[in-house]
Amino acid sequence: MGNRRRVAERRKTNPAVLGGMIAVVLGGTGIGVYALLGSGAAAENGAQSSSSEKAKAVKTGPLSATEVKTAAREFLTAWQQGKVSEAAAATDGTTAAKALLTGYTKDAHITDVTLTAGTRTGAKVPFSVKGTVSYKGTSKPLTYDSALTVVRRAEDGKPLVEWHPGIVHPDLKDGDTLVTGASGTPPVKALDRDGGEITEDEYPSLGSVLDGLREKYGEKAGGKAGIELQVVRGKESKKAELSDKTLVELSKGTPGTVETTLSPTLQAAAEKQVATKSKASVVVLRPSTGEILAAANSSHGFNIAFQGSLAPGSTMKVITSSLLIEKGLASAEKEHPCPKYFTYGHWKFQNDDKFEIKGGTFKASFARSCNTAFISQAPELDDDSLTKQAQQVFGLALNNWAVGVPTFDGAVPVQSQAQMAAELIGQGGVRMNPLNMASVSATVKTGTFKQPYLVAPDVDGRQLAKASRTMSAATLSQLRDLMSYTAAYGTAAEAMSGVTGDVGAKTGSAEVDNQKKPNGWFTAYRDDLAAAGVVQQGGHGGETAGPLVAALLKAGG
Structure with missing residues (x-):
């Protein structure tokens, strides 16, 4: 497409031509191909081999700077000279490397390649690529940056380039190819x-x-x-x-021409909001129709807003609450247990900062996001209760949304014991993204699931997904009350301050293994707008994702 961003060329040094051979410059130090020839012949002539000489020990341990530079130089020089077999042999994935590097010239029609290495950092060597794409008399320049990492082969200790397709171009994944020609699909x-x-x-x-x-x-x-x-x-x-x-x-x-449902005002506002965080994603919907009004991510590669698969934390309690109320296991104004701890399936669950609410209502537990208030009801539920609720009422986890672009429609797998209990609070196997959680708020607002869409279904006759049933009027009324109270007095109150109209909200924090801070979540509605966001490694949702979502609800007012 004509508006594609081009990766800026950042060349630090140029390869030098030495005696007809190209010397790739590594780390600012010229070590040419000629160095590979060395002067080892004299040493070899001066030594007598012996049949009884023991095999040389396999070298182990960290790679030296020289080993990294030499391995990188061998690979880059061979690639630049079009010696595909030699370049592939300098990697630990010879077959795959040979296939992709062959296609680089044959299928992608990239010629006049110049590779310039940057400054080494440990075993990693960045490099810039400059070439020309030529096809049937038409040529365009190609520039981008990439990087390689050198590893030591276990069996013989030889330093080799660790192979993955992203070395050839950072957008390549396993199995992908580069092809130049008439594009398969028109713009x-x-x-x-x-x-x-x-x-x-x-x-x-x-x-x-x-x-x-x-x-x-x-x-x-x-x-x-x-x-x-x-x-x-x-x-x-x-x-x-x-x-x-x-x-x-x-x-x-x-x-x-393809018409979408995106609002230019809200999309611009969403882009501005996610730019304030390093790993933020947001989605805004119109509950009455399911139209997607905005979607934005801090990072501009993988679309986490639509395709992310992350534990939603306590925002999942919106769905769980509807289940508990329907089954008579909770009621907004009735007393409900919120102990410091609750053990189920041999797991001991606790609340944030180990708080407890003595003699409080379910509304108080929801507003403060009490984990044990939900975990304590696990013994009364079937293993598939939450899965059915998510699918039948909220239209999630059936992999049947027809949005107009690829999406992940949520996952609530049937689990048992402690894992089932963890799913009640948005952990365990539950996986969602901002599109899913914005849809949850939209369902609460309207009382009926309406599948989100970016392109109207009548454009191509798509069938939108439908839920098989709706919540009872009594359940829906209580659920709205819970979210409204949380927006006014609970964990969402600070973020939702100043958001007027018919509002409701729920915060969430999802723990992730080997991550210091949890992912912060927030889902909310205001009149005929619903929105959700996540800030990965952000901490509490009310403090991180909350302000982003609230700002968008205000912008659409």
Whole structure:
């Protein structure tokens, strides 16, 4: 696509031509290919081999700077000279490396390659790539940065480049290829709900969304394909719902037009909000219709807002509460246990800071996000109770959403004992993303699940997912009361201060193994808006994701 960002070339030094051979410069020190020839012959001639000489010991331990530079130089020099077999042999993945490097010239039509190594950091060597993409008389420059890591082969101690496709281009995953030619799908011109063009330059978060729109609607929207260098996804990437990606556009195709539901005002606000955090993602919906009004991520690669798979923490208690109320195990105004600890399935669960609420109501436990208030009801539930509630009432975890671009629709697997109990508070096997949790708030607001969508279903006759049942009026009324009270007086109150209208909210913090701070979650609604966000490694949701979500609810007012 014409608005693709180009990776800026950052060349530190240039390879020097020495006696017809290319010396790749590593770490600012010129160590040419000629050095590989060395002067070892004299030493060899001066030594007598013996049949009784013991085999040389395999070298182990950390790699020296010289070993790293030499291994990197051998690989980069061979690649630059087009000696694919030699370059592949300098890696620990010879077969895969040979196939991808062969395709780099044969299928991607990349020529005149210059590789310039940067300053080594430990075993890692960054390098810049400069080349030309040429196809049927049309050429365009190609520049990007990459990096390699050198490892020691266990069997003989030889330093080799650790192989993975991202060395060749950072957008490549296992099984992906680089191909230049007539693109398989025509480009699309995506429009927001007001008719304005959506571009990645204006909305950096939407790069993967635009890729998804092109893949699904390129051929249907009436466009004509152009000539492009593309990352063509393999089986593993397709399983992860990654779309093909354009790297260089040699000749423009004729784009077809695709209308979306995105609000330019809210999308701009969402981009601004996530830019304040390093790992933030947000989604805004219209509950009455399911229209997606905005989606943004701090990082602009993988679309966590739509495709993330993260434990949602206590925001899951919205779904769990609806289950407990329906089954008569909790009631907003009735007394409900919130002890410091509760043991189930041989796991001892506790509340944040080990607090307890003596003689409090379920509303108080929800507003303060008491874990044990929910865990204590696990003995009364079947293993599949929460799974059914999420699927049947909230439309989640059935893998049947037809949004218009790839999404992950949540997961609430059937589990037992301690793992089942952990799922009640959004841990265990439960996995969600901001799109899912914004939909949860939207369902509470309207009382009925309406599948979120980015492109109207009548554009291509898609069937939107439906829930098999709705909550009873009594359950829905109590659930709204719980979220409203939490927004006014509970853990969400500070973030929701100043958000007027019919509001409700729930905070969440999800613990992640080997992560110092939990992921902070927040889901809320205001009138005919619903939103959710996550800040990974942010801490408490009310303090991290909460202000982002609240700001978007205000912006859409």
